[in-house]
Amino acid sequence: MFGSGAMTNSIAELEDSKCIFIIGSNTSEAHPLIANRILRAKAKGAKIIVADPRKIHIAFYADIHVRQNLGTDVALLNGIMNIIISKGWQAREYIEARTENYAVLQESVANYPPEKVSEITGVSVQDLNAIAEAYAKAPSASIVYAMGITQHTTGVDNVKSLANLAMLCGRVGAESCGVNPLRGQNNGQGACDMGALPNVYSGYQRVDDEEVGKKFDAAWGAQLSRKPGLTLMDMMHAIEEGQVRALYIMGENPVVSDPNRAHVESVLKKVEFLVVQDIFMTETAQYAQVILPGVSFAEKDGTFTNTERRVQRVRKAIEPVGNARPDWQIICSLSDMIGYPMNYNEAGEIQDEIKSVTPSYGGITYARLDGDGLQWPCPTSEHPGTKFLHKERFTRGRGLFSAIAFKPPAEASDNEFPLMLTTGRNFVHYHTGTLTRQSRSLDDEQKEGYAEINPLDAHKYGISKRDRIKVVSRRGAIEIKPEITGRVPEGILFIPFHFAEAAANALTIDALDPVAKIPEYKVCAVRIEKVA
Amino acid sequence: MYYECIPTTCTYCGCGCSVVLQVLDGHLVGVLPGKTNPVNEGSLCIKGWTSHEFVYREKRLKNPLVKKDGVFFETGWEEALDTVAGKLKKIKEESGADSIAALASAKCTNEENYLMQKLMRAAIGTNNIDHCARL
Amino acid sequence: MEALKNKVNELLESGGIAGFLGLRNFGSEPFPFLFTRDTAAEVEKITTGAVRYPLSKILIRIAAVYPDAIFGIMCRACDERAIIELFKNTKLRSDKVITIGISCTDDLVQACKCENPQPSNLVSGEAGKKEFDRSDVQKIASMTLEQRFDFWTEQLGKCIKCYGCRNICPVCFCDVCTLEDQPLVKRGEIPPELPSFHLTRAYHMAGRCVDCGLCEEACPVDIPLRTLYRRVRESVKELLDYLPGEERDKVPPIQVLGDGLFEIRD
Numbered sequence: 001m002f003g004s005g006a007m008t009n010s011i012a013e014l015e016d017s018k019c020i021f022i023i024g025s026n027t028s029e030a031h032p033l034i035a036n037r038i039l040r041a042k043a044k045g046a047k048i049i050v051a052d053p054r055k056i057h058i059a060f061y062a063d064i065h066v067r068q069n070l071g072t073d074v075a076l077l078n079g080i081m082n083i084i085i086s087k088g089w090q091a092r093e094y095i096e097a098r099t100e101n102y103a104v105l106q107e108s109v110a111n112y113p114p115e116k117v118s119e120i121t122g123v124s125v126q127d128l129n130a131i132a133e134a135y136a137k138a139p140s141a142s143i144v145y146a147m148g149i150t151q152h153t154t155g156v157d158n159v160k161s162l163a164n165l166a167m168l169c170g171r172v173g174a175e176s177c178g179v180n181p182l183r184g185q186n187n188g189q190g191a192c193d194m195g196a197l198p199n200v201y202s203g204y205q206r207v208d209d210e211e212v213g214k215k216f217d218a219a220w221g222a223q224l225s226r227k228p229g230l231t232l233m234d235m236m237h238a239i240e241e242g243q244v245r246a247l248y249i250m251g252e253n254p255v256v257s258d259p260n261r262a263h264v265e266s267v268l269k270k271v272e273f274l275v276v277q278d279i280f281m282t283e284t285a286q287y288a289q290v291i292l293p294g295v296s297f298a299e300k301d302g303t304f305t306n307t308e309r310r311v312q313r314v315r316k317a318i319e320p321v322g323n324a325r326p327d328w329q330i331i332c333s334l335s336d337m338i339g340y341p342m343n344y345n346e347a348g349e350i351q352d353e354i355k356s357v358t359p360s361y362g363g364i365t366y367a368r369l370d371g372d373g374l375q376w377p378c379p380t381s382e383h384p385g386t387k388f389l390h391k392e393r394f395t396r397g398r399g400l401f402s403a404i405a406f407k408p409p410a411e412a413s414d415n416e417f418p419l420m421l422t423t424g425r426n427f428v429h430y431h432t433g434t435l436t437r438q439s440r441s442l443d444d445e446q447k448e449g450y451a452e453i454n455p456l457d458a459h460k461y462g463i464s465k466r467d468r469i470k471v472v473s474r475r476g477a478i479e480i481k482p483e484i485t486g487r488v489p490e491g492i493l494f495i496p497f498h499f500a501e502a503a504a505n506a507l508t509i510d511a512l513d514p515v516a517k518i519p520e521y522k523v524c525a526v527r528i529e530k531v532a
Numbered sequence: 533m534y535y536e537c538i539p540t541t542c543t544y545c546g547c548g549c550s551v552v553l554q555v556l557d558g559h560l561v562g563v564l565p566g567k568t569n570p571v572n573e574g575s576l577c578i579k580g581w582t583s584h585e586f587v588y589r590e591k592r593l594k595n596p597l598v599k600k601d602g603v604f605f606e607t608g609w610e611e612a613l614d615t616v617a618g619k620l621k622k623i624k625e626e627s628g629a630d631s632i633a634a635l636a637s638a639k640c641t642n643e644e645n646y647l648m649q650k651l652m653r654a655a656i657g658t659n660n661i662d663h664c665a666r667l
Numbered sequence: 668m669e670a671l672k673n674k675v676n677e678l679l680e681s682g683g684i685a686g687f688l689g690l691r692n693f694g695s696e697p698f699p700f701l702f703t704r705d706t707a708a709e710v711e712k713i714t715t716g717a718v719r720y721p722l723s724k725i726l727i728r729i730a731a732v733y734p735d736a737i738f739g740i741m742c743r744a745c746d747e748r749a750i751i752e753l754f755k756n757t758k759l760r761s762d763k764v765i766t767i768g769i770s771c772t773d774d775l776v777q778a779c780k781c782e783n784p785q786p787s788n789l790v791s792g793e794a795g796k797k798e799f800d801r802s803d804v805q806k807i808a809s810m811t812l813e814q815r816f817d818f819w820t821e822q823l824g825k826c827i828k829c830y831g832c833r834n835i836c837p838v839c840f841c842d843v844c845t846l847e848d849q850p851l852v853k854r855g856e857i858p859p860e861l862p863s864f865h866l867t868r869a870y871h872m873a874g875r876c877v878d879c880g881l882c883e884e885a886c887p888v889d890i891p892l893r894t895l896y897r898r899v900r901e902s903v904k905e906l907l908d909y910l911p912g913e914e915r916d917k918v919p920p921i922q923v924l925g926d927g928l929f930e931i932r933d
Contacts, residue, residue, distance in 0.1 A: 011547070011571055028857060032577035032827045033547040036887045039825055043889070057857050060824060183546030185638035187645070194645035196636035196663045202646055207659050222654040225629070229652075229659030235633045244633045244660070245623045248616075250648055251637030252664045273619050280591055290616050291604065293593035294640075297543040298553055298560055298584065302641025304541045306548025306571065314641055317538040317553040318560050321587065322594020323609070327640050331647040333609070337617035340655035342647065350643035370694035372570050373548075427827060427857050430544050430579055439585035441830075442578065444847065446855035533686055533736070535701035535729055537720075539693060552698055554725070561728060565831070565885060567718045568696045575887035577829045 006189060007308045008178035009142065009388040010375065015040045017176040019138030021049045021131070023073065023162070024148020024522075028057035029427035031146070031182045031307075038144070047134045051076060051123075052148065053422065054452075054494060055487045064130050067489055070420050071409030071523045072121040074154055077161035078406065079117025080132045081109040081168055089136035091170030098394070099167050101401040108403030120406065136169050140176040147184055148424070151521040155513040157404045167399045173390035183307035185431070186297075190305035193361070193376070194354070198229035203358035219357050222340070231517045233510075236264065239271045246273040250327060251294065255283040256432035256500050259519035260475050260510040277330060280434055283500050293324040300326040301347040303369065305376070309386070311364055312373035409523040410511035413491070417473065417525035419457070421493045421507055424522075429498035436498070449499030450483040453528075457491065458484045461528055468531040471495070473524055476506035479531055493526060533557070539566050543639065544579045547571055551580055560584045620656065629657035636663045671741075671791035672710050674767060678739055679704050684765055685733065688726050689741035690714050699725055715741070715791060717775045721881055723749040723837045727758050735763075742766040744786045745879035748912025749837035752877060755919050758840050767791075780893065781878055783913070803894040804901065819895075823865045825888035826858040832868065832882035832892055838875040838911070845871065865895070872896045873903050874920045877912035 014020060014037040028035040035058055042048050042061055050062040051073075059065040068076050084090055085106060095102050114125040135141050143166055149158045162179050163172075171177040183189050195202040205212040213226050230238055232254070238244040247268075258264045268274060268287035276288040285291050299321065302314045320326065328350065332342040344350050348366040355361050363378040363385075374385040389395070413420055428446040429436040436442045451471055453463065463469055469482050471493065480495065480502040488494050497504040509524040535556045542549045550566025563584050567574040596612030597604040623631055636648040645663070652661040678684045679702065691700035692712045699720045702710050723746050726738060742750065747766055753759040770792030776784050782799045807815060833839045833846060845867055846852060852864045859865075876896040883893040904910050907920040 028827050031545055031547050032829070033549050033572045033575060033580075033887055035827065036575065036889065039888055057827070183638075185546060186541070186543050186548065187640065187642065188546055188638040190642040191636055191638045191640070191645045191663045194636075194642050195649040196645045196661055197649075198659050198662050201649070201653075207653075216653075220650060220654040222657075224653055225657060225659050227630075227659060229630070229661055230633060232635060232662045232664065235635075235660065235662065238633070244631055245627055246620055246632045248620075248632070248634040250635065250644070251639045252635050254635070254664065257664055273623065275616050279593060280586075280589075281593060288597075289599050289619075290612055291593060291597040292612060292616070293596060296587050297540065298587050300641065302643045304548060305642060306541075307546035308548075308571075310548055310571065311642070312541045312548055312550070313539075315538050315540045315553075317540065317555050318558060318587075321592050323596075324592070324594060325609070327644045328647055330613075331644065331651050333613050334617055334620075335647075335651050335655045337613055338621060338651075338655045340651075342650075347641070347643045350646060354642065354646050371568070371696060426855065428578060428855060435543070435586045436579060438589045438591060439582045441582045441585060444854070445578065445828075533701070533703055533729075533733060534706070535686075535688070535699075535725075536691075537693070537698040537700065539696065539698060554699075554728075556729060556732065564699075564720060564835075566696075567720065567884075572887075574884050575829070576831060576885075577827060577887060581829055581831060581834050 006389070007180040007182070008172060008390060009176065009180055010308045011037055013176045013388065014038060014142055014144070016044070017041050017046055017140050017142040019047045019049070019134050019141035020144060021051070021135055021141065022058060022144045023051040024150075024158075025144055025146035025182055026052070026054070026056045026058070026148070026424055027144065027182070030184065030425045032427070034144070034182060047138060049131050049134055051131075053489055053492055064127060064134065066123040066127045066131070068121040068123050070422055070492065071152055071154070072406070073149060073152070073158045074161050074404055075112060075117050075120040075406040076123060077158075077165055078109045078112035078404065079114055079121070079128050080135070081105070081165055082112045082117070083114060083129055083132035084136045084168060085109060087132070089132070090168050094170030095168070098173070099399040099401055104403045105164055105168070105401035108405065112406070135165070140174065141169065141171050142177055143171070143179045144182060145180070146182040148522060150181070150516070150518055152518070152523065153410045153511050153513050153520045154407050155518045156515045157407070160402050161404050163399070164401055164404070167401060172399060173388070173392070173394070175388060178388060181307070186306075187304040189307055189309065190303070190311075193305055198231055201357070202354060203360045216357065233512060233517045233519075236267045239267045245271065246275075247271050248275045248277075249284060250277040253278075253282040253284045253432040253434055255287075256497070256503060256505065258510075259505050259508040259521060261503055261506045262476055263510065277327060278434070279324070280438065282432070282434055292330055293322065294327040294330060295320045295324045299324070300328070302328070303351065309375045310373045311361070311369060311376060313366065313369045410520055411509055411523065411525045413525045417527045419491055419493055419526050419528060421471070421473065421495065421504075421524050421526045422522050423495055423497045423504040423508060426496040426498065429496065431498065433498040433500065448481060449496060449502035449504075450481045452483045452485050452488045452494040454488050454490045454492070455484050455486060458482065461530060463528075463530055470529045470531050471507060471526050472529065473507040473509070473526045475509065478502050478506050493528070497521070537564065542576070542580045542583055544583060549576055549580050551576065551583055553584060560587055624656060630660060632656050632658055633660035636661060638663055668713070668715065668791060671715070671767065671769065672713055674790050675702060675710050675713065675739065676707065678765070679707055683737065684739040685736035686729070687739040687741070687767070688722055688729065690716070690718065690720065701729065715769045717772045719743070719881065719884070721835050721837050722746055723753060723759070724835070724840075726764070727753065727840060730759055730763065737763050737765065739765045739767050742768050742786050742788070743771055744784050745781060745877060746837070747786045748877035749879060751912050751915055752838050752875060752919070753840070756840065779880060780897070781880070801897070803891065804897050807894060807898070820861065822890050823861055824858050825890060826865070827888060828857050828859045828864070829887055831885040831887065835881045835885040837879065837881070838877060869895050869899050873899050874907070874909060875911055876900050
């Protein structure tokens with residue numbers, strides 16, 4: 001790939017793109033203020049392509065909308081590349097000058113002729129051709145994706161396939177182009193950038209690299225471990241095996257957000273010592289031995305990094321509610337008591353330290369963040385920040401093509417579980433609903449969970465809109481209100497995952513992508529029953 | 533009598549819109565869209581417009597809680613932090629640093645995520661740190 | 668700008684006002700702020716510029732907490748029109764509000780479609796003048812019914828139901844909002860039911876909309892809301908001879924319609 005895990009380009013650049021390919025992103029509902037740029041691009045004449053099994057809001061504004069079968073993105077993308085190469089629409093000079101391993105890609109996509117791909121994906125050959133032509137021939141073209149690409153057992157394969165497609169057409173390192181993942185959370189980008197990952201420090205500096213290790217040993221005055229730690233999913237297994245005895249969770253609600261809820265609950269019951277730091281009593285906090293009350297974004301100073309790598313200020317507007325304390329102060333107090341003093345008078349001093357050990361944040365100070373913020377990489381105090389990445393060269397040198405073979409999802413429908421389930425967001429709510437369901441206006445707008453079901457399926461199972469249905473998978477069962485709508489195709493249910501009492505993740509499968517360890521939330525097999 | 537507007541960044545999705553918090557006499561009373569921000573240029577979605585509403589809900593946790601015999605009791609910060617620090621130190625002594633793990637948060641600030649990994653890596657001595665970005 | 672600062676300082680010092688609601692530079696950007704005697708040092712940071720926030724709507728909130736205080740407010744012509752309607756609807760009291768007029772920047776005057784960019788009590792800047800531009804309304808009027816239907820279906824279909832048009836509107840002051848009435852507009856889906864959501868709001872703008880355009884500025888999907896409400900505004904002028912915000916002494920039509928049995932004569 002190219003060597004960075006962020007939007008290559010900026011949000012505003014989308015507006016001037018001449019072709020936008022949206023795949024696995026319900027942009028209008030999950031990233032509304034990015035959807036508007038796409039609509040503006042359309043008004044300026046851009047071709048909009050949407051590949052999504054559901055007829056999502058943005059699909060009504062698409063020039064081409066295809067509804068691929070769940071979990072067939074690799075085949076779809078290989079098929080598009082097959083057409084591009086066979087028509088000779090690839091960017092030959094770019095491939096020559098800036099990439100490597102092209103022959104391998106060429107050989108692998110040769111196995112995906114349009115007819116075969118149409119068979120796998122359910123997308124017509126005509127539509128495959130139209131997508132290939134629109135994407136390859138436009139003067140500029142952007143790819144926009146989100147969790148619909150990553151939350152699969154083939155999540156990494158999906159992302160690599162998008163990278164292949166973009167490089168094939170020379171769409172990386174140019175204005176209004178790029179491969180643009182939309183982060184689901186306000187600071188998902190920042191949490192990664194800051195090293196809240198088991199294998200890297202801030203700025204993606206590897207813990208198993210001796211040079212890096214020495215630098216942090218010196219900066220932090222400690223002898224640090226060079227052994228990469230456990231990922232979330234591995235932590236769960238280590239708890240079950242008794243290898244991890246204490247878990248400290250800050251601002252997360254894995255009981256609702258993780259796949260296979262019953263499993264997570266049994267793990268949290270098992271762990272000897274659980275500390276949860278949050279602003280509400282979450283489903284996860286119920287299992288804690290100690291709960292530490294943190295504060296909301298309105299009660300503390302700091303920064304968030306958005307999906308286009310823009311670091312922006314968070315400013316304290318009011319005093320903490322009750323005796324709650326800013327999360328950074330809680331961590332400092334704990335560290336002091338453990339015997340490793342942390343002395344920061346204000347959040348800005350932490351940023352000063354981040355800047356000194358993190359090259360990509362090296363030029364970022366609070367003083368410079370007033371106004372528009374700064375987009376990393378911003379290595380020095382004079383650097384203006386970076387609008388789009390990989391302009392002259394890729395972070396890793398040459399862009400690396402990879403051969404990706406299509407693999408079906410972990411679970412397929414069968415006689416016992418004849419329907420497929422996919423999950424996602426609703427425009428009103430956010431993630432596990434910890435915040436949005438506590439907002440009066442949002443709760444009024446959407447009070448309960450629902451399962452979208454195609455009218456043909458509803459008819460087949462004798463379900464009307466006043467019924468309640470039971471949705472059952474191999475992991476669990478929930479009762480839920482049906483929403484009968486053509487937004488979902490026949491054979492597919494959609495359930496938003498915000499509602500703990502009708503938790504989509506009681507049903508989803510915890511089969512993981514082997515590399516990124518992302519669970520396959522977007523595909524599992526279910527059956528439905530009408531509740532008497 | 534004091535009214536001011538504090539520009540900050542929305543706490544919901546990854547767009548990073550500028551929300552302007554309206555504060556009247558120390559209370560958060562509403563939100564306005566940041567007009568000059570390059571991301572949202574004066575607009576917000578339904579969540580952004582209501583991003584202040586959960587802040588004062590009665591259900592907010594206002595004091596540390598410690599569980600005794602399966603029931604939570606409110607307690608002071610000293611006691612709660614003592615309990616956590618003491619227990620973590622004890623487990624580290626008995627089973628090693630790698631028997632402790634932490635999840636930081638895609639909802640918290642950069643500074644907090646940075647400190648959380650520093651706490652685990654430098655104070656505890658393990659790289660068992662992750663968050664829910666995959667979810 | 669100096670004239671404005673002097674005027675604010677003078678009013679605060681004399682006790683003529685308890686506070687002045689205007690824009691203050693926070694770093695390099697302007698945001699609403701209430702200047703009081705306690706924060707008189709901030710008056711230096713007063714700014715005008717092209718950025719507009721719904722100051723009159725903010726004042727409703729502050730005045731509700733301090734009903735006896737007199738406030739000054741930074742007023743462009745559109746703010747003033749809104750305030751006139753707010754007086755008539757008893758959301759603000761005319762004896763408790765002193766308007767201090769500022770001119771719009773030339774860029775803003777040219778970009779904005781407002782009929783009258785000149786506030787009455789101009790303290791800062793020179794009033795801009797230009798021809799009234801209703802080309803947006805004319806363009807829609809020239810379409811066939813079918814074209815018009817397609818145009819609005821496409822535009823309104825973009826709606827992501829942020830409620831920003833209502834939230835930012837200086838004359839949207841109801842305690843209960845019809846847009847949240849479940850039988851009328853199904854909740855929890857986007858786009859909101861077409862066209863009931865947007866036409867409900869358009870009807871409610873009749874006799875109220877002061878053509879400030881903040882709704883269109885706040886719309887995340889660029890729906891030409893202002894054009895829609897201008898058409899409503901023109902209808903009210905034609906049918907009821909009332910132009911909201913411009914008719915200081917006339918009673919708003921909604922207050923004379925009474926039981927709704929009123930009939931419009933040809």
